[in-house]
Amino acid sequence: MSILEIKLPIHETFQSTVQGEGYWSGTLVDFIRLSGCPVGCPWCDTGYADGGKNLPRVERPIDELLGELKSPRVVISGGEPFIQKHLPELVQALLDAGKKVHIETSGSFWQEVSPEAWITLSPKQHINPKYPVQPQFWSRSNEVKIVIETGREIELYKEHLSAHPDLYVYLQPEWNRWSKSLSLILQMLQEKPDYKLSLQTHKYIGVQ
């Protein structure tokens, strides 16, 4: 079977939007959302808080996914992309097609993907200790994005963050408690001036 015939379970795809969060915020991107995530964050904005049994899951071949792309950059998101055994092939096929590839992950499941892929680690171990960050992600990731709800989230990760000073660290308000979270982040930035605020800009401008 050719790499282009491999199928992956797709939650949804959309094209010609902007990356709303983190380092590449404001950049034109296409999204491929892979289906499924077991982590169960209560505020999951993709619908996987309760496992997502009724959410979309359509098996689609890689060549069909490539055919609908419009932007130079593609964000593979979820769900949790790293639970999909064919994630490495999808990444490679996108790179072979001349795309820049970004992957967003909770870091709970590890597998090797091309070193050319940009990895955004958004750890959820503080929410569900059953899904700790796999240690490889701390050195492999390019940026860390932590959703702030209580202000205590970074405690669990501070040794890893100190050990990897080149990581870009973004603190992002939990959307449903935006005002409280934002003021917590402004306090946290005073202690950690190298960290940055990440806003979900796509929600402010009304795009996916």
Ligand code: SF4
């Ligand atoms: S890890 Fe991400 S996709 Fe999974 S439940 Fe949490 S927010 Fe949703």
